[in-house]
Amino acid sequence: MKMVFRYFGLGNDTVSLEQIRQIPGVEGIVWALHDIPAGEEWPMDKIEEIKSQADQAGLHLDVVESVNIHDDIKLGLPSRDFYIENYKKTIAKLAEVGVKVICYNFMPIFDWLRTDLFKQNPDGSTSLFYEKARIEGMDPFDLVDQINQDATLTMPGWEPERLAHLTELFEAYRNTTEEDLWDHLSYFLQEIIPVAEAYDIQMAIHPDDPPWSVFGLPRIITSQSNIRRLLSLYDSPANSITLCSGSLGANPANDIVSIIHEFKGRIPFAHIRNVKVYDNGDFIETSHRTIDGTVDITGIVQAYHETGFTGYARPDHGRQIWNEQCRPGYGLYDRALGIMYLWGLWDAYARVQETHSSKKEVSKV
Numbered sequence: 001m002k003m004v005f006r007y008f009g010l011g012n013d014t015v016s017l018e019q020i021r022q023i024p025g026v027e028g029i030v031w032a033l034h035d036i037p038a039g040e041e042w043p044m045d046k047i048e049e050i051k052s053q054a055d056q057a058g059l060h061l062d063v064v065e066s067v068n069i070h071d072d073i074k075l076g077l078p079s080r081d082f083y084i085e086n087y088k089k090t091i092a093k094l095a096e097v098g099v100k101v102i103c104y105n106f107m108p109i110f111d112w113l114r115t116d117l118f119k120q121n122p123d124g125s126t127s128l129f130y131e132k133a134r135i136e137g138m139d140p141f142d143l144v145d146q147i148n149q150d151a152t153l154t155m156p157g158w159e160p161e162r163l164a165h166l167t168e169l170f171e172a173y174r175n176t177t178e179e180d181l182w183d184h185l186s187y188f189l190q191e192i193i194p195v196a197e198a199y200d201i202q203m204a205i206h207p208d209d210p211p212w213s214v215f216g217l218p219r220i221i222t223s224q225s226n227i228r229r230l231l232s233l234y235d236s237p238a239n240s241i242t243l244c245s246g247s248l249g250a251n252p253a254n255d256i257v258s259i260i261h262e263f264k265g266r267i268p269f270a271h272i273r274n275v276k277v278y279d280n281g282d283f284i285e286t287s288h289r290t291i292d293g294t295v296d297i298t299g300i301v302q303a304y305h306e307t308g309f310t311g312y313a314r315p316d317h318g319r320q321i322w323n324e325q326c327r328p329g330y331g332l333y334d335r336a337l338g339i340m341y342l343w344g345l346w347d348a349y350a351r352v353q354e355t356h357s358s359k360k361e362v363s364k365v
C-alpha cells in the first residue's frame with residue numbers, strides 16, 4: 001500500500017506540501033489542475049509547475065484526481081469526439097511527468113453531493129452530512145433557482161460556468177436513461193483505454209457518491225454488480241476502479257470486503273473512509289475508526305492486506321476538528337489521524353502474517 005494525500009494546489013489548499021510530507025508514510029500527492037474546466041486539454045506548463053513543487057517537497061505525483069469528463073461525453077453528443085481527443089492529449093502529457101493512475105467519475109452534472117457541510121457532532125467537531133429526504137423532495141429546477149439566489153451553495157463540480165448552464169443540463173439529461181449512460185461510458189472507454197495502455201496509465205473510475213440516482217439523474221457506478229459490468233466493458237488492467245469505501249458504503253448493501261476480493265488487480269487506487277448510515281438512509285461522515293461508523297474499515301484494510309494490495313491509498317473526508325479552518329472534509333488533522341489508523345491496522349496484519357509464516361518455517365524444520 002502506497003500512501004498518498006490529496007492536494008488542491010497552492011492558494012487552493014489550507015494544507016501545505018511540507019505538512020503532507022511530515023505525515024508518516026505519505027509518499028505522494030493526489031492532484032489535479034482544478035481551474036481547468038472539464039473538457040479542456042491540460043496545459044503542460046501548469047503540469048510542470050506542480051511537478052517542480054512536488055519534486056522540491058520530495059513527493060511524487062503518480063495519482064491524478066480527477067481529469068473530469070465533459071457532460072457532452074456523458075450525454076453522448078456529437079461534440080464528444082472533440083472532448084475525447086483533448087482527454088487523450090492530456091493523458092499523453094500526464095505520462096510525461098510520470099503519472100500512473102488517473103481517477104475520474106461518470107456522474108452526470110454533479111460530483112459528490114451532501115446537504116450539510118458543517119453538521120455539528122456531539123463532541124463539537126463538524127462533518128459532511130447527507131439528508132436523504134431533503135434531496136428526494138427537491139425539484140432540480142427549484143434547486144437551480146436556490147443556487148442562483150445563494151452563491152454559497154457551492155460544491156465540487158458546481159463550477160460557475162457549469163451553474164450558468166444548469167437548467168440546460170437538466171433538460172439535456174431529461175431523457176437519458178441508465179442504459180444510455182452505460183453506452184456513453186463504453187464509447188468513452190473504447191477510445192481512451194488503448195491510449196492509457198500505450199502510456200502505461202490506469203484509468204480508475206470513482207464510484208458515484210451517493211451510490212444512487214439524485215434529482216432523477218442516472219447514476220451507474222453504484223454496486224458490486226455494476227462494477228463487474230464496468231470492468232467487462234473493456235477487459236484491460238488499464239480499465240480499473242478507484243475503490244472509495246465511503247461512497248459505496250453509503251449503501252450498506254454494498255459489501256466492500258467482497259468487492260476488494262473480487263476485483264483485486266483492478267483496484268490501483270483506494271479511498272479509505274468511514275460513514276455512519278442511519279435507518280432512514282441519511283448518512284454522516286465519521287472518523288476513520290471502524291467503531292465510529294457503519295463501514296468495516298478493519299475488514300477493508302485486512303482485505304487489502306490479504307490480496308497483496310500494492311496500489312495507492314488515501315484517507316478521505318475527515319471531520320473538521322480542533323477548530324481547523326479548512327475545506328470541509330479536507331482538513332489536515334482528521335485525515336492525518338485516519339492515516340495513522342490505517343497504518344496501525346496494516347502493520348498489525350503484516351506482523352500477524354510474518355508470525356504465521358515464520359511458525360510455518362519452524363514447523364517444517
Ligand code: DNO
Nearest residue numbers: 065066103104105111112206
Ligand atoms: C470527494 C472525491 C470526489 C472524487 C471524484 C473523482 O472527495 O472523492 O470528488 O474526487 O468523484 O472523480
